[in-house]
Amino acid sequence: MMQQTLFDKIWGFHRVARRADGRDLIYIDRHVLHELHAHHAFAQLQKQGRPVRRADLTFAVQDHTVASKLGRDDNTNPSGSAFIKAMREGCRINHIRLFDVDDPEQGISHVVAPELGIVLPGATHAVPDSHASTVGGVGALAFGCGTSELAHILASQVMALKRPKNMRVQLDGRLAVGVSAKDAALRVIAEIGVAGARGHVVEYAGAAVRAMPIEQRMTLCNLNIEMGGRSGFVAPDDGTFEWLARRPFVPQGAEWDRALRYWRTLTSDENAGFDREVRLDCTTLEPQITWGTDPSQVVGISGSVPDPAALEPGRRAAAASAFGYMDLAPGTPLLGLPIDRVFIGSCTNSRLPDLQVAADVVRGRHVAEGVIAMVVPGSSSVKREAEAAGLDRVFRAAGFFWGESGCSMCAGGNGDRGRPGERCVSTTNRNFENRQGPKVRTHLASPATAAASAIAGRIADARHLAPGTA
């Protein structure tokens, strides 16, 4: 039999039919909505008189527009309230389980779905959000989609897709202490560019990936779209199964045992062919940070803003336009660059271990004068666990704002935004112009780098931070 990749196997299992137009109908095992898209899709179905086929496999989470202020409600962010209420009503009518604003398990969909065990290894998953593949960290195959496709899935429980190609990103060696999945992912994007994985589903493999805790694998898969990938995942292993065991929505008892036997078969065959392969040795990798306005404009933290002449010809125009927006000149070192704001959160880096790493940097220190620093946990569960571990007190004592969970300042859809001209170190996924607020200059980095920079008031390497006072 032909050697298959894990993607081939999951795709093959979930292929329901080939549509007359040549697209494959791929069954979606778990579908999660959020409030920015949901009302359009509900309205479309209502107009067409089409019911939701599998409300029992569908979930909804209020995440993009919810305020992060403690004690928030529907109206704390006035521009979100219509979306929040419309999704609530749509879920009520269609009998969809909603994680509402005040639900103890509300959060960012990509954080909530895995932590409750809603997504499973070898399962397909769809979210009307480009960071859907975050859940690839537990070995699920996830697709981001638009609003029309969302309505399509609600009505049929399948997506009509053209089959993507296979790609493997092999991370060899071992990440040094203080270097994380965020740094490895940024380096890969830097190497292959913002469209380097377009049309491909990426399997992340190699010793450095195997050594990553599940939350780090989710960070890695989260950033897959920033190099244009259609989806991305890590094949599940014992670490995955241990991480998922006993979460509320996973199969229980004898069915868990049966599922586990199946999940252990979820690997790419040894000689399976990939259309594209990329390798990176992580051993000498240092923390990475973006200097420009797309996620491929990355340097090691000890590096400098590049000279365009040293870049590939295809990247020079983008670099030239980024210098002005970022107010940076070629040759400027990143370390020591004064900053105004720090954001720790988003589907990329807001899980408990991310907050622990940041808290370890911050403990006994204080945010530099003039810097506004925020921590927004990825889910209300993460927030509760962090508070139980005392992390909220560490952050607040250091001068950080501690918020309620949601997407917050990643895209600013909830009103959390920087002011024009501010320079912000952010653990998010996009450094696009104006994304975190008009004229805000975003530098993407790991939680450790963001935390260290908040303390120093400048871009800083957490591994070399001056000793704290406590």
Place this chain on the structure above:
Amino acid sequence: MQPFIRHTGIAAPLIKDDINTDQIAPILHSRGLKEDYRAMLFHRARRREDGSEDSDFVLNMPQFRNAGILVTGENFGAGSSRESAVWSMLANGIRVIVAKSFADIYRENCLQNGLLPVVLGAATCEQFIARVVAADGQASFTVDLVTQRISGPGGPDLAFEIPAADRTRLIEGLDDIGLTLKHVDEIASWEARAQTVQPWLQSARDSR
């Protein structure tokens, strides 16, 4: 979905790679369910810092104000999956985007809404860009999906490729959900099979 057969209109050159959906349809601070998609398109790029119109932005130039064809570079529509980045094009009368390449999700969103995404090879695209720049909005181009050709001033017709299935769907304005629901029996039998092979996929219950 509104069908797409052919479009004749002004072509506007927006010559930049990696234009993302945050730029095409920014999330604005004040918003509601009925959004003004016409005003949303390139909202920031169209305005100066004081809020006045930036006359240097191509779609603000008098000759391109009513453009129906947008010509651009590589990886158009990268980033967020927001469909407003397509709706805002249509709300401004743009029916065709000609690019060297498109981001995957954006291209899918175009097909769902009758906005024709045309991919030209890099060299052909450069030729077309030169013709569009030379025409400067003074003469129209026609993009014909039936013959898969672009015609207009400055040179011979240019042929373009598009997967046959996408072409049919656009020309006939087919209802995508309707196409899929013809397979409803196969969807049901898949569910029955999954129930025996991986039953945990067919149930998502809170065990507490």
